[in-house]
Amino acid sequence: MTEYVIIGDGIAGATAAQTLYQDEDDASITVITDEREPLYNRINIKEYAKGKMGEDFIRMHEEDWYDERDIDLMLNTRVWKVEADDNTLVLHNGDELSYDKLLVAAGGTPRDLPVPHSDADGIHNFWTFVDSRQIRKDAEDSEHGIVVGAGLLGIDFAYALSENDVEGKYLMRGDRWWRYAMDEEGAEIIHDELRDAGVEPVFGEGIERFEIDRMGRVTEAVGTTGERYDCDIAGVCIGLDLNTGILDGTPAETDEGIIVDEHMQTDDPDIFAAGDITEFYDVLIEERNINGSWDSAQEQGEVAARNMAASATGEEMETFSIVPKYSVSHFSMPFMSLGSPTKGEEYVSRNYGEKEHRRLAFKDGRLVGAVLIGNVRPVGSLTKVIKEGEEVIDSQDALLEERIDLDSVLDS
Ligand SMILES: Cc1cc2nc3c(=O)[nH]c(=O)nc-3n(C[C@H](O)[C@H](O)[C@H](O)COP(=O)(O)OP(=O)(O)OC[C@H]3O[C@@H](n4cnc5c(N)ncnc54)[C@H](O)[C@@H]3O)c2cc1C
Incomplete structure (x- = not known):
């Protein structure tokens, strides 16, 4: 056995x-x-x-x-x-x-923030069911919240604040959400969604320290710019x-x-x-x-x-190969990340309407990842193109068409 x-x-x-x-x-x-x-x-x-x-x-x-x-x-x-x-x-x-x-x-x-009082009550990672229960409980009793970590987990915490009627500030060190995968135009759509949900994105800002009350509970976050933010609850989602x-x-x-x-x-x-x-x-x-x-x-x-x-x-082993998909369902439009959108060497993108955007990541001329906002119908075609592994950089315009003609992309 x-x-x-x-x-x-x-x-x-x-x-x-x-x-x-x-x-x-x-x-x-x-x-x-x-x-x-x-x-x-x-x-x-x-x-x-x-x-x-x-x-x-x-x-x-x-x-x-x-x-x-x-x-x-x-x-x-x-x-x-x-x-x-x-x-x-x-x-x-x-x-x-x-x-x-x-x-x-x-x-x-989950990584903790290496700043004073980052272990205070009310400050959360977001990884386990235990975390989630505590976040829901704290959020129900909170008025002001902050989030750090401008990625896929941070956005989940931002919407946990929003859905619990907590006024939120989303502190991002860079100039946009998920800057390793998104360009400014795509990220701006998400920033507007956050604002509509009552969470204000704050750019070029990190955390210097947290302030706490006598019970050890967080009361304020002090930003690296010196700005102070009221907070009864905070999410640390930095990887x-x-x-x-x-x-x-x-x-x-x-x-x-x-x-x-x-x-x-x-x-x-x-x-x-x-x-x-x-x-x-x-x-x-x-x-x-x-x-x-x-x-x-x-x-x-x-x-x-x-x-x-x-x-x-001693039998033959099989090879792992999939094109992963990661959907975010908080927004008023669909959002999907496909493949490895942070691994590109060259990127192209297009806006199709107020809330519709596509960004494609290429490496060695091959499509390796995509971010789709608003219209996720091309996901099947793009997955196929990533899987085929052909050089398709010359077909970038065809891949940015609203409806992709897959045969012509792969034939060319
Ligand atoms: C809030 C949230 C939202 C997410 N949303 C999405 C999404 O929309 N789409 C998506 O694709 N992915 C999403 N993810 C990511 C996805 O959940 C993970 O990629 C996936 O669950 C990883 O599974 P895993 O089995 O590799 O690891 P885990 O689920 O992390 O399991 C590892 C387990 O090992 C245990 N463990 C660790 N060390 C030890 C040890 N020394 N001894 C014993 N046990 C140990 C851990 O406690 C844990 O239970 C989300 C994650 C979170 C937290």
Whole structure:
């Protein structure tokens, strides 16, 4: 019997467990998580924080789900380190657990702001269901809020403020929201949406420190410009540090993430990784990539599980390759990011109307990513073009047409 151990019960780890259960007759499967609850829909915790969804819509697995599949689920259990020499994990309580094949699907930990009082009550990261419950509770009692982190998580926190009738200020160090993927024209559409929602974008501003009351609760944020902002609640959404430390001292190489090849395998043949935590070889852009999206994590979990099983029997491994999609549903129009829109070397964009915009990212003449605002109908065609990997930079005008003639783009 092959002993499979999975660290992390997010969508990557849980999908891997399900895949092993379905495909392998002779497997012992253990899933370890430091969270207190089994898999939930991390995407939808923003809807919970907004007050738009109840707990039942967020939960995905009950503990029974694991029992029924004979999967050993260990909640509230932190993996301290991996002893790769003897295929063993050391847990926070000193217990040890052996494995034949290990999947590290441990995601990341939100970064804290390195400023005074950033740990005060009322200041939140936005990553777990526990965070989301606390944000909703605090937001209901708050009048003024601030958000830092001009990316996809920050915007979720901004709308959690808006939906709870908190007057918000969104502090951005640069001159626009998600500046690594968006140009000024596209970002301006989002800034207007924020203003309509009662959240004021403030550019060229960071946090110098927070002020607190005698109870240790945040009362004000002091900006790097010296401006002071009332705040009873604050969101710090400035990115994740990937939890690679578990593999320190093992042959598995780590950098920002865990380095895996296109099979999700590390330099240690018994250790695989999947989900947000990986720095994977992306066959679509032919370089290492990091992708923080649900569909990518899910697919990586599935591919990693099949490849762990294949490596145990010497069979051929399969290649991970998808074009991830990330939708933002807070706005009055659709918004979608596709592929790797921050990885471009050349960009082209077009505005089609007041709230309609498209920006395309090219690398080595090939389309590698896109941001679509207002009209997301071209998503199918653009996904196909990214997947095909042909040089299409000369067809940029055709790719910016409102309706893309896919055959002519690919034929030319
Ligand atoms: C508010 C919010 C909104 C989002 N919206 C979208 C969206 O609209 N679209 C989209 O595509 N993506 C979205 N995402 C991102 C998406 O949720 C993630 O990319 C995805 O959930 C990553 O899954 P994962 O399994 O790789 O990691 P995770 O879900 O982070 O799971 C990793 C698990 O491992 C556990 N763990 C870590 N270290 C240890 C250890 N040492 N021992 C034991 N357990 C450990 C963690 O506690 C965690 O439970 C959103 C995320 C958030 C927070």
